[in-house]
Amino acid sequence: MTSDFDREFIAIDYGSRRIGLAKSDPMGMIASPLKTLEVKSVKQALSDIVAVLEEYQPNGVVIGYPLLASGDRSPKCDEIDRFIAKLEEVYSGPIHKVDEHGTSVKAADIIHAHGKRVGKDKRRIDRLAAVIILERFLADTYGT
Numbered sequence: 001m002t003s004d005f006d007r008e009f010i011a012i013d014y015g016s017r018r019i020g021l022a023k024s025d026p027m028g029m030i031a032s033p034l035k036t037l038e039v040k041s042v043k044q045a046l047s048d049i050v051a052v053l054e055e056y057q058p059n060g061v062v063i064g065y066p067l068l069a070s071g072d073r074s075p076k077c078d079e080i081d082r083f084i085a086k087l088e089e090v091y092s093g094p095i096h097k098v099d100e101h102g103t104s105v106k107a108a109d110i111i112h113a114h115g116k117r118v119g120k121d122k123r124r125i126d127r128l129a130a131v132i133i134l135e136r137f138l139a140d141t142y143g144t
Contacts, residue, residue, distance in 0.1 A: 009062050011023070017038070021034040032131065033131050034127065036126045
C-alpha cells in the first residue's frame with residue numbers, strides 16, 4: 001500500500017530535440033517544472049534522465065503519450081514506446097503513460113496569460129508541458 005508520502009514522480013515530455021521534466025512533491029499534490037534536456041541522441045537522453053532519477057529517487061516516472069484528439073494512437077506513439085523500452089532497461093520503477101494531447105498548446109497559453117513571450121525559448125514550454133502531464137496523472141490517480 002502506498003502512503004501519502006510515496007507519491008513523488010518525475011514526468012517526461014519527450015521530444016526528439018528537447019525533453020521537458022517536472023517533479024511532484026512527496027505527497028503528490030504539487031507538480032513543478034524541473035528542467036529541459038537538450039537531446040542529441042537517445043543514448044544521451046537516457047543517461048541524462050537516469051541521472052535525474054538517481055538524484056530524486058522518485059516512486060515512478062510519468063511520460064506523456066501523444067494520443068490523437070480521437071483517443072487513437074498517433075504515429076509518435078511508436079517512438080515513445082521504443083524510448084520507454086530503453087528506459088525500462090535502466091530504470092526498474094513503474095512507468096506510467098499519460099495522454100499528452102494539447103499540453104504544449106496549453107503550456108504556451110499559460111505562458112502568454114502571464115504576459116510572457118515564448119519566442120525562441122521553447123524549453124519553457126517543454127517544462128510546463130511536463131508539469132501538465134504530471135498534473136493529469138496525479139489528478140487521475142489520486143484525485144488531487
